[in-house]
Amino acid sequence: MTRQSVAKAHEKIQELAWEPLYHEPVSQYGTDYTFQKAKKKDPLKQVLRSYFPMQEEKDHRVYGAADGAIRGNMFRQVQERWLEWQKLFLSIIPLPEISAARAMPLLFRTVPNPELHNGQAIQMIDEVRHSTIQQNLKRLYMNNYIDPAGFNSSLRNFQNDYCGTIGRQFAEGFITGDAITAASIYLTIVAETAFTNTLFVAMPAEAAANGDYLLPTVFHSVQSDESRHISNGYATLLMALADEGNHQLLARDLRYAWWNNHRVVDAAIGTFIEYGTKDRRKDRESYAEMWRRWIYDDYYRSYLVPLEKYGLEIPHDLIEEAWNQIWNKGYVHEVAQFFATGWLANYWRIDPMTEKDFEWFEYKYPGWYDRYGKWWENYARLSHPNGHHPIVAEDVDYQYPHRCWTCMVPCLVREDMVMAEVDGQVRTYCHEACRWTDVEAFRPTYQGRETPNMGQLIGHREWETLYHGWNWADVVSDMGYVRDDGKTMVAQPHLDLGDQKKMWTLDHLRRMPPVQSPNVLLNEMSPEEREAFHANYVRGGPAGRPAPADA
Amino acid sequence: MTTAEAAPEATERSVPKPVFTDAEAGAKEFPDSKARRFNYFTPSKRKQSHYEDVTVEVQPDPRHYLAQGWLYGFSDGRGGYPLDWTVLKAWGGDRPEPERYPGSGGKGYDWPAHGWHEFRDPNEEWELTLYRYGANVVRQINQNVEIARQAKAFEQWNPNWVRFVERNVGAWMHVEHGLGLYLFANANRRAPTNMHNNAISVNSMHKIRFAQDLALYNLTLSEEIEGFDGKAHVDTWNEDPAWQGVRRVAEQLTAIDDWCEAIFAANVVFEPLVGELFRSHLVQHAAPGNGDFVTPTVVGAGEYDYAQRDLRYTKAMFQLLVDDKEFAQHNRQHLSAWLSTWVPRCLGAARELQPLWSQPDAKPPRFEEALDRAKSRFSGIVTELDLDVPKELNQ
Secondary structure (H helix, E strand, O other): OOOOOHHHHHHHHHHHOOOOOOOOOOOOOOOOOOOOOOOOOOOOOOOHHHHHHHHHHHHHHHHHHHHHHHHOOHHHOOOHHHHHHHHHHHHHOHHHHHHHHHHOHHHHOOOOOHHHHHHHHHHHHHHHHHHHHHHHHHHHHHHHEOOOOOOOOHHHHHHHOHHHHHHHHHHHHHHOOOHHHHHHHHHHHHHHHHHHHHHHHHHHHHHHHOOOOHHHHHHHHHHHHHHHHHHHHHHHHHHHHOOHHHHHHHHHHHHHHHHHHHHHHHHHHHHHHHHOOOOOOOOOOOHHHHHHHHHHHHHHHHHHHHHHHHOOOOOHHHHHHHHHHHHOOOHHHHHHHHHHHOHHHOOOEOOOOOHHHHHHHHHHOOOHHHHHHHHHHHHHHOOOOOOOOOHHHOOOOOOOOOEOOOOOOEOOOHHHOEEEEEOOEEEEEOOHHHHHHHHHHOOOEEOOEEOOOOOEEOOOOOHHHHOOOOOHHHHHHHHOOEOOOOOEEOOEOOOOOOOHHHOOEHHHHHOOOOOOOHHHHHHHOOHHHHHHHHHHHOOOOOOOOOOOOOO | OOOOOOOOOOOOOOOOOOOOOOOEOOOOOOOOOOOOOOOOOOOOOOOOOHHHHHHOOOOOOOOOOOOOOOOEEOOOOOEOOOHHHOOOOOOOOOOOOOOOOOOOOOOOOOOOOOHHHHOOOOOOOOHHHHHHHHHHHHHHHHHHHHHHHHOOHHHHOOHHHHHHHHHHHHHHHHHHHHHHHHHHHHHOOOOOOHHHHHHHHHHHHHHHHHHHHHHHHHHHHHHHOOOOOOOHHHHHHHHOHHHHHHHHHHHHHHOOOOHHHHHHHHHHHHHHHHHHHHHHHHHHHHHHHOOOOOHHHHHHHHHHHHHHHHHHHHHHHHHHHHOOOOOHHHHHHHHHHHHHHHHHHHHHHHHHOHHHHHOOOOOOOOHHHHHHHHHHHHHHHHHHOOOOOOHHHHO
């Protein structure tokens, strides 16, 4: 930087913007929000003359650490339990990052403030940075970690795996539908401002505790950009709040974005942090404790609540309900149990929990053992092939769940499951808030108001539907989760490499009963049968237990 | 008598303990233990490049692996990156998405599913390269301007040249800024693969950086040259008749809906016929004679962005479409039509700039000569792409 101060330089680059005289730029994305042209300062105050060297310096640190990790044999100290979950996480996260880059143009024409566009363009290239630096981290893991399977097939597997599909909402929600709903409220106001705290701050701390200091190096570098993006969102939000006609839409979008982020991010990151760690010190924070600090206190109480006086209707009920799900209803534990139930449909290995893990869970979440302990003991018992099926096809007091049509995480807190007939199909939802999202929010009218720009939930949202009636061995082959001997599965319910007798192969799956789609079966029922099924389902749980037989 | 006080009990800090796990590559042999290549795409050359590893297949495709399809759509129900956001086509693009239904399985077409996925950015841009490049450019520009300032180099400028730089070099920043944001950054949402969209994003940042380089250079000149009007560029851009043709066509470029047409019109037509005409054939040639060795280094950085990097990926991108095994003829027709549309517009803008050639005291080569060279450069690009030079070039 020369003698010119950043503030002076930033003021100068405001002279670059101009109003069109002859032709308006193309308008390709719609919104139901209205904005008045207003002088809103670019909160980033970023000038590329200082930005590029700053990012280059950050790169030097990241790549220096990467080099050091390899020379220092970091992988001799990395916990496999942890790295295996990175096969899922690092297959998901580059797409949300690059989608955030793609989302920025949605705001150019809809938010009439050229000064903000400068910040949005810088966010765009930041996101290109994040996506490729994360791909590079995955590549390094693939090259240096003991088991490259699952890293080497990462992006194919992410795209056809049900867990990847759940995670994909965290990307597609940014780039389609109403431009403000997607690129501002869902992306910057909720995903980046609230949930990157657990993604990029809490999770790296856990990585370090498991011998992996590269993930913190990369993700803290990423997070240092996120703080600028949060300012982008805040500036747009204040502009939206200035028009009272937007308040109803803001209330809708905050409810949807908050709940969907909670369902998706807490499911994944909660599982990684609680079930992917070997660090069982009693004074290390649990995910619930981190959530309370990072999201409830830092985001909800410090960021959102002060906006109430400007007319922002905050979904207090859903924020308390998210906490209720995590603390009282075992949301993260239910999800981890489901991931482990379906280990064979994934592309990473899931380590059984041990006595030491049980003790920690019981200490952090009193009552955990009574709910989940027995099931995890069964998981360990069934982890090596020995004439039995994978746990999903064994009798371990677990009822395979229905999927939530909206968030696509299964309806694991059984008592909350609701159903609705939509567009000629009976759908199940994990919670009333997810039913509302599909049935009421993502529609062309909302509370009597025309919302022609609102997006739609599309796609084949229940994974099991695609494989209804298939043999499990064919399912795993079709998805490509097979190692280079042509029969050993990528996924394993244990970490014991090197002894082929302990490895599950396609041959073991051939004997299993076929996959059944819960949604296909549900739609084959008569209305009365469905009502009875629903009444029974909501009496099930916790820990996936079927409803007790009537006395 | 002394009493030994009991030493306070040492409390061990609670920290995670290092554990030897032996989880490094090669520690054991088992199926896949040596499979250390991304196996979901075919590299364009014999070996996968680092660029490909961090870029290819990040943006999914329902024709390929995306078994459950796009999950969120616009209000018309369309999600992702529709192929018909451009009229150009790549082989396989007309094949319908694989049908998925109860019991269908999840497989799509084999890699690469369709021709769009064959594009690779010859600059191999990803984060490491783009920051390294950007940081080098801004460092060099800073150094050039700073040493010129220390050497009092701006005192050598004659008054007419000062006016020329404050008005005309200043006005060009608006072109770069407008196209960088509203054409290139905008187009990064539109293309069907990550390879396209990342290359377009980097192009966008080149332009935005160059716009800022010019603005901050303008700020330095305001501080260093007495009487330098740092706001004159705004009036020039808004009112000078010589600039209204450039402004009209720049605005028209941002109004293009088809992302391929936007990139093609900007990088294949506008840049050689207007951009290089102004930057290389006017500013770069006129500056030395007017005692200015600094402006060419600032403008030269932007020129290099275009000539050596942005044009390079653009040619690779359209070459594939021109040579497409299924849609070459279809694409050629559209590209020719775009040439016929945009060449007259850009030539019109170029000619309106002509009065600028007579403004400096030390004159650059004549406008017609410069335009001939720009036309020749344009013809070379079009010919390299195996397209016909449009007859409109002779207007």
